[in-house]
Amino acid sequence: MNLQTFVEKTWCPGCGNYAILSAFISAIKELEIKPEKIVIVSGIGCHGRISDYINVNSFHTIHGRVIPLATGIKLANPELVVVGFSGDGDTYSIGLGHLPHAARRNIDITLIVHNNQVFGLTTGQYTPTSPKGFKSRSTPHGSLEEPLNPLLLALASGATFVARGFAGEVSHLKTLIKEAIKHKGFAIIDVLQPCVTYYNTYQYYRQKVYKLENHDPTDLNQAIKKAMEWNDKIPIGILYKIRKETLDEHVKKPLIRIPETGVDIKNLYRRFR
């Protein structure tokens, strides 16, 4: 079974997106999920092309709406495995209004954010995660804004699975994706994804990232502390993970069938008499 389509990939050679693609494909292979049982939702940006490359059900949505779209799919058919691929522009800029809500609702979807700290597809403008002073086409004199800390934000919003991956660590990333998919509840993986064209951070992150060890992912305070660590050392791995009731657990069966003669509403007449 080929999990890749025959579509030619148009990411720049060396782009971190390739790593995410291959980590994901390995993950679903190893999890042995049938392609027809998966739906991936992809946002708009370089990352968004991923849905053309993976041979599973997919919805290439509009900019910033991966989360609500994936939520709708999951609620309508909880038997599907729903994974969102989004960008830092997609989820942390235009789509940020959805993230905290998905987190606190604990809808059982996995969100993989290709965080390259730029708008790649629109030629490299700064994003909410670009460092202060970042020079880009929209900030030629350097950005004036403090970057957002997406993992801290996710934790503050009540997410039940919060992780960071690095495109330079494919097999570690694969494990994260597997864990995230297996996690029952809202799982976010922020992936440090170097954009070789507009913000090549391979070297930078290679030097800084380290894999979390001896870390208790059920301890929120610990997780917050780790999320705030962004200096000489940058942790990757699962920062936080707890089990809580999910929103979709309230949906008993897929909502996709309708009796041919329609639904009987006679019981409802009473209230209108």
Add this chain to the structure above:
Amino acid sequence: MNLQTFVEKTWCPGCGNYAILSAFISAIKELEIKPEKIVIVSGIGCHGRISDYINVNSFHTIHGRVIPLATGIKLANPELVVVGFSGDGDTYSIGLGHLPHAARRNIDITLIVHNNQVFGLTTGQYTPTSPKGFKSRSTPHGSLEEPLNPLLLALASGATFVARGFAGEVSHLKTLIKEAIKHKGFAIIDVLQPCVTYYNTYQYYRQKVYKLENHDPTDLNQAIKKAMEWNDKIPIGILYKIRKETLDEHVKKPLIRIPETGVDIKNLYRRFR
């Protein structure tokens, strides 16, 4: 100088909004700000009517857009004092996408959130801050979602002034408002505002709130801890306050004048030759 208009107030008798109104009016009186130097921006909801009642410049905007509207005003004319009045529906539901960005941009506006934990004006539906299990017209069987912690979210987003007030403590609230307005940078005050009609929390909060004392508002970890305190005791006061460069500090003078014959663009021709 009368800071109130002659418009008859239509909030329910006993509504927490009255307290916010009077705290604000006292605050600007005491700060001796001239009415023409203030602009208030109000959202859509019961809280939004406040702009009809205060005799200063105002913009009663659309639902959820207090923050960007106030940002535009402040940047165009940094000499104005800009205060936003918003609701928990307005800022934490539909408008949530703007809050973290305003916080990390540190735009010098004050945002007062009338957090009554319901959509008041649309007849009491639950909001992101309603407690789990809350029964309302849209959740007659009880809401299924964990509430949002807005102060934690603001802290996680880099806000430089984060406070909580209580409509049952008007003079304390007035002090908070004064401090927030004086603060150079983005200031958010989440005001616990009982809605006597749909969620009367006066008693509940009277028993729980206590005023922060011996708290170091420059310590982010402390602030985060306090923001997470929401059980038997609920702190009110300034949780966090630091001074950072603001976005509007980059604007040297109001942008409101234009030479009658237009702006000379000859210098720009060069690049097009």
Add this chain to the structure above:
Amino acid sequence: MRENEVNVLIGGEAGAGILAAGIMLAKTCIRSGFYAFIMNEYPSLIRGGHVWCSVRVCSRKVYSQRFFVDIIVALSSETLKKHIDKLYGKGIVIVDEGFSYDFPVGVRIIEAPLTNITKEIGGRPVMRNSVAIGIVTALLGLDIQVLSRVIKDIFKEKVAELNTKLARKGYEWAFKHGKAGILPLQGFSQESAKIMLTGNDAVALGAIRAGMKFFAAYPMTPASPILHFLAEIQKEYDLVVLQPESEIAAINMVIGAAYAGARAMTATSGGGFSLMVEALGQAAMTETPVVIVVAQRPGPSTGMPTYTAQGDLRFVLHASQGEFPRVVIAPGDAGEAFYLTVHAFNIAEKFQIPVVILTDKHLAESYMTIEEFKDLRVMIDRGEIITDNYRGGKSYKRYEITETGISPRALPGTINAIVKANTSEHDEFGIGTTDSTKVKAMVDKRFRKVEYIKRYIREYSTPVKTYGDGEVLLVTWGSPKGAILEAMLELEKRGIGTKLVQVIFMEPFPVEELREIFEIDYREIILIENNKTALLNSLLNQYLHLDIKQKLLKYDGRPFYPYEIIEKVMSVVK
């Protein structure tokens, strides 16, 4: 007062249970064999403003409120200030004891101890209205038992008990003071089971009937009651009913759910729809069937949230970038709203397009009496849909180019089918493309549906309705229909024959049907719309090169009264 008809206006402060009182009264009348129509007007605030509703009761089917009333129940002096001029010459005013007002001569005043009775029984002040309704019940010569049962059905146990007592007290008071039967209702008909419901109710019922299983909406007047109703009954019908963080979230969730295979809907007003515009195009481009209810209110922007208007027609017709087929349906009353909602789902799924149901506050929130829906009149048509296992042989093509433009739709989860939806322009498999030939073919495919949609609508629905056969042609769409039908009855009596054209499908615009109607010679043609710029007329200009000169346009947030239409027709005709 007219024969067989009574009009009651009930007014008081916001929060005083005015509408509840109107509903009690109307239901009592309906269960006694009459028809009722309730129109209610309230400000956008929770307490303190003035609220009123008018209950029209009649022995025949009624289509709208009337301006003039026989009885005013005034729970605040504001009610009289604002509405006393609506009272017929010898009309009755019911007020609380000790209430002082400078009444015009001729008014029959009933000063009843509303507050006192309420206090006696231990009711809250808001319950005064039950006493008043008890009195009205007596006045109209209705049975107090019927009112009691209505109250039991409306309220929860404890509250019902109290209210029943209060109503009975009021009823008895009226008897004791010789007011019983002074305005008797006559000529009831009991031929069929009747229900009273709003346009919102009808849309919700239609959606449930049609098998809608997913509903997400952000509250917005006047569409919120659909959310409330569906939320309440979600468990009985296995629905997912959600209030997401915004309209943007709502419509995107709905599209996600529809892609997954659920019949899915959202409901909002113009402001919320503004936020759905981008996703509307997404539904179109991905050919995902969704139903969107837009209940209009006066704009622009926040405008007047609790009032009525028909100002969003063009907006809804053209919303979102790019060109794509859509269907826009404008029911004119609750009955139509029910059936057309079922059609909306069928059309959406059959043609894999977004369908908008365009109502307005007056339709959405006024109550009218109709016969119970005959279930036979609806059926479910999901179009070509593939579930479980795809047996098409070759690789499944989500956007297969076909003669009709419709590509068989597999649901994700179907074995052997990979279902790829794409908002970028795409090839038949749903893979992005910019190839000029493929792109053109895909645009043409989507647009080929239009002809088939038109045929389908003609066959299974009613793009245009006409009423009457007179020489004066009245042209409208949506809720003004009610007041017009009433006016037509009256005009008939005055010897003026009229005919009404009601356009129901605004898109695709029923050009042929209308052309036929307009081919006939009329004495006068009058356009009637609840807006400023005559939007339907702009469509008639565009599609039929027809410009209706005589216009009755109203844009102060109020619905039409029959008398306004009568006046207009009279002034044009003579």
Add this chain to the structure above:
Amino acid sequence: MRENEVNVLIGGEAGAGILAAGIMLAKTCIRSGFYAFIMNEYPSLIRGGHVWCSVRVCSRKVYSQRFFVDIIVALSSETLKKHIDKLYGKGIVIVDEGFSYDFPVGVRIIEAPLTNITKEIGGRPVMRNSVAIGIVTALLGLDIQVLSRVIKDIFKEKVAELNTKLARKGYEWAFKHGKAGILPLQGFSQESAKIMLTGNDAVALGAIRAGMKFFAAYPMTPASPILHFLAEIQKEYDLVVLQPESEIAAINMVIGAAYAGARAMTATSGGGFSLMVEALGQAAMTETPVVIVVAQRPGPSTGMPTYTAQGDLRFVLHASQGEFPRVVIAPGDAGEAFYLTVHAFNIAEKFQIPVVILTDKHLAESYMTIEEFKDLRVMIDRGEIITDNYRGGKSYKRYEITETGISPRALPGTINAIVKANTSEHDEFGIGTTDSTKVKAMVDKRFRKVEYIKRYIREYSTPVKTYGDGEVLLVTWGSPKGAILEAMLELEKRGIGTKLVQVIFMEPFPVEELREIFEIDYREIILIENNKTALLNSLLNQYLHLDIKQKLLKYDGRPFYPYEIIEKVMSVVK
């Protein structure tokens, strides 16, 4: 090759600096006294796809690209596969050494050591294009000094130096191999200072000229270059230029800034405009003057981000709930874009309404040569504006009811004036109201502006333009104008006289002006639009009851070529 004209197509991989090469060449020609037009086509991705541009150079003003070219510079085989059929019979192909391709007979192949030269000099592979442009410069008989100066002006020091060397090497190589001057450009004119710019550049320049001080936009192809340009020069012109979190934030910031008194603008494409729709109504209701640039691309939804279309016209005309006056302006070329942007600000402020400048990818991103703007042709009109101190005596009324519908606008900060803006329907002071009389008066006030807007436009701008005086009438709006003007010249030569009507103000629609034009008898009328459903035609139907039968519609994302128009006209005429 035609007299006095050379067309060069440059193609290669995305990221290979193709457009930069085109610009180098075009500027060299312009500075040598010619006119140039560059059209570029690229996929929505950063690397790997194929990108090409066509540079047309001519001794007279040129309005569009041509389909056929004289020279192809092929930096990848993809270029030849896709474009070799565009080469004239004896055309020239410039390729890298060792490049193999099955060329058609007659093609003159110049195999030049592009890569080798580049390596020699130590340039990066992307710099091959400079060698190629050096060769083309030689072929055309142009001065290498001019090219060198162009390179110096475009690139930063170090890069410029390298590229200059490479270009010179290419130039020399051509000389050495007897290629110099084999396709000489002739007949240049040097009468006035010329600049080459895109529609986006022109809008940005117009905005700066008009005194715009606040610009907030979220990047979206094809509008982003406006953001980039303004961001770059913000310090020199004391602008605030911001990239907020979304289009919703952008437009709301712009409205805030405009309320505060800055001339403020945003720019986006259809998808981003979809998100601005709610706030558009806010600007209208609060009567806040804003300018919104909408650069169209093919939809629906994500569609084809880097291609061109004119599919958003109706959407922009009717966007947002409720009814309100707006102005929509569609420039047809860069020169118009400049002046009309200035007008847009004047109209927005004078009438306190939102103004949309509607362009498309082809206009926004193609480069054309125009004369430097004459500053005298624009002036600033801010309308009735009150700053510093209000001396009106009575309390200031933000929404004073006036004869023209325009209420004098005080800026917040003005002493003695409290400026209350309100998205709810409001009274003259800006306080919310639902009073039926006041509401109607306020709606009427807003709409009274329309007549004055029309007059103003007629006086200070050009709602409709015509070109030529032939018997065949061509009707268009926006960017197709360029290709049509070219076609008209050619048709003239073939003895077919044409006349073009270009509608510039789409709203208020110039009904009177057009009626006059259409009153004349034409042999044929042909509509030309870059969309599927003939949107301008729908307006002609609506406003003039005119349905143009002959249509040339193109909706594959590509702009018109002159030859397509010629073919259409020929087929209709004969």
